[in-house]
Amino acid sequence: MRIAFIQDSGMNESAALLILSGLLKLGGHSTRLFIDHDERDLFGALRRFDPCLILVAIDIGGHHWGLGMASRVAHEMRAPLVVVGTYPTLELETVLGRPEFRYVIPGECDVAVPALVDALTSKTPDFGAVPGLHWRDIGGEWRRNALPPYLQDLDTLPAPDVSLFEPYPYLLQFGVRRFVSGRGCANRCSYCYNNDLSRRTRSQGRYVRRKSAAPFVAEIAASLSKYPAHHVHMGDDLFTHDPAWLRAFAPLYRRTVGVPFTCNATPMSLTSETVSLLAEAGCHGVAVGVESGDQVLRERILERPARDEDLRAGCERVRKSGILLAAFNMIAMPGETVDQALATIRLNRELGVQVPRINFTFPLRGTRLTDRAIEEGFLTKEEQAEIEREVTAGRFKLRPCFRSPDNALLERLFRVFQFSIMTGLGEFQIRQLIRSDLATRAIPFRMLMLYMERSFFRVQWLPGLQMYLHAGHPLGRTKNFNNFIP
Numbered sequence: 221m222r223i224a225f226i227q228d229s230g231m232n233e234s235a236a237l238l239i240l241s242g243l244l245k246l247g248g249h250s251t252r253l254f255i256d257h258d259e260r261d262l263f264g265a266l267r268r269f270d271p272c273l274i275l276v277a278i279d280i281g282g283h284h285w286g287l288g289m290a291s292r293v294a295h296e297m298r299a300p301l302v303v304v305g306t307y308p309t310l311e312l313e314t315v316l317g318r319p320e321f322r323y324v325i326p327g328e329c330d331v332a333v334p335a336l337v338d339a340l341t342s343k344t345p346d347f348g349a350v351p352g353l354h355w356r357d358i359g360g361e362w363r364r365n366a367l368p369p370y371l372q373d374l375d376t377l378p379a380p381d382v383s384l385f386e387p388y389p390y391l392l393q394f395g396v397r398r399f400v401s402g403r404g405c406a407n408r409c410s411y412c413y414n415n416d417l418s419r420r421t422r423s424q425g426r427y428v429r430r431k432s433a434a435p436f437v438a439e440i441a442a443s444l445s446k447y448p449a450h451h452v453h454m455g456d457d458l459f460t461h462d463p464a465w466l467r468a469f470a471p472l473y474r475r476t477v478g479v480p481f482t483c484n485a486t487p488m489s490l491t492s493e494t495v496s497l498l499a500e501a502g503c504h505g506v507a508v509g510v511e512s513g514d515q516v517l518r519e520r521i522l523e524r525p526a527r528d529e530d531l532r533a534g535c536e537r538v539r540k541s542g543i544l545l546a547a548f549n550m551i552a553m554p555g556e557t558v559d560q561a562l563a564t565i566r567l568n569r570e571l572g573v574q575v576p577r578i579n580f581t582f583p584l585r586g587t588r589l590t591d592r593a594i595e596e597g598f599l600t601k602e603e604q605a606e607i608e609r610e611v612t613a614g615r616f617k618l619r620p621c622f623r624s625p626d627n628a629l630l631e632r633l634f635r636v637f638q639f640s641i642m643t644g645l646g647e648f649q650i651r652q653l654i655r656s657d658l659a660t661r662a663i664p665f666r667m668l669m670l671y672m673e674r675s676f677f678r679v680q681w682l683p684g685l686q687m688y689l690h691a692g693h694p695l696g697r698t699k700n701f702n703n704f705i706p
């Protein structure tokens with residue numbers, strides 16, 4: 221059977237989709253990726269491929285494109301459509317409300333999609349036996365199959381099928397490749413989908429899982445021998461939380477792969493041993509969650525356990541080992557003031573952060589942060605619904621989402637956040653700068669962001685430009701926060 225995957229842009233590469241393609245090929249099927257932005261005539265190309273099943277992954281935040289594309293496929297193509305992704309996982313009822321959809325699979329798809337393909341090829345399809353499938357019966361009513369247990373032994377998965385990128389050479393020429401060793405996150409930050417998803421899927425078994433170090437390293441080595449890259453990014457939410465795993469990984473990776481890599485870490489996990497293992501393995505950069513310079517906001521509002529002293533100790537070890545230090549930061553949290561946001565800039569400087577990242581706090585539905593913000597009056601249900609409508613309609617503009625008298629200033633501080641850290645501007649100068657909307661608009665923060673990310677991921681100029689021309693600014697990436705749902 222021929223299965224077509226449709227993705228919006230080259231920026232939204234999905235590790236889970238590559239695994240799914242590998243699984244389907246093991247079952248004797250053929251797969252082909254279609255990137256909407258890169259196809260002059262997407263539906264013509266789809267018809268020439270003549271798929272037996274079309275899969276559209278809809279991301280939270282990218283659901284404006286995803287819902288529109290899935291709807292067009294349902295109306296214009298004869299092949300059945302299956303809708304997957306973080307949007308149907310977290311907003312299932314909304315997706316089931318669309319009359320044009322017949323097959324929807326929330327959550328991980330390693331079992332469900334191959335089983336759906338088998339059912340579609342059968343003379344007597346039994347859709348009731350496809351784990352996790354939501355499907356319309358002959359009367360048009362939704363039937364909901366129970367979600368399967370989470371796959372526990374990730375070593376049984378095939379290697380990611382990178383050949384899926386072959387129709388789009390710029391993806392293979394980019395020189396930076398992403399690998400993921402595990403699924404799920406052990407933390408439960410109040411603003412993250414992980415706390416909602418892990419709670420809702422408790423009955424499916426252990427949420428945090430990981431491949432063994434040796435097969436993971438072998439997978440990277442085999443993949444790079446076929447599709448070379450000069451940099452690897454470990455896309456795990458947290459890469460350093462298990463020292464025993466790192467002990468097995470570091471010497472093996474150094475010996476058999478040896479390509480510099482970047483990863484994400486919590487400050488507490490950056491012990492002397494962990495950092496020296498990262499250095500031994502050839503780690504080029506670590507991104508740490510700082511989020512807020514105000515410990516009370518960080519601990520009580522964001523529910524991140526990192527104390528200032530943990531951040532200082534972990535980051536100092538990273539810098540001393542010569543590994544590049546990046547930090548995730550948030551601005552415009554419920555109740556945040558300009559003073560508190562300036563504390564975040566101050567802390568990034570103190571920590572010696574070389575690649576500061578900044579995001580507006582977003583009220584994701586179902587998270588404790590959003591629920592509490594509504595209870596405490598920082599957001600009304602109507603405002604949240606309007607934000608969701610804007611995102612769904614593709615007209616959401618980055619901005620503070622929670623009520624605060626400082627919002628206008630916070631919006632300007634967002635634009636000069638990285639500039640202030642990189643140039644060492646004093647707080648008095650920053651306060652002067654953010655008094656003027658015009659002055660902050662003059663700071664090319666998108667370009668600055670690109671420049672810093674380029675150094676973190678060691679992106680070379682020409683392939684980087686090529687990727688940018690095809691896929692746009694990384695700010696448009698909607699696969700940011702999930703590695704295991706296509």
Ligand code: SF4
Nearest residue numbers: 405407409412414457
């Ligand atoms: S924000 Fe990051 S560390 Fe926190 S739960 Fe989500 S993925 Fe894990």
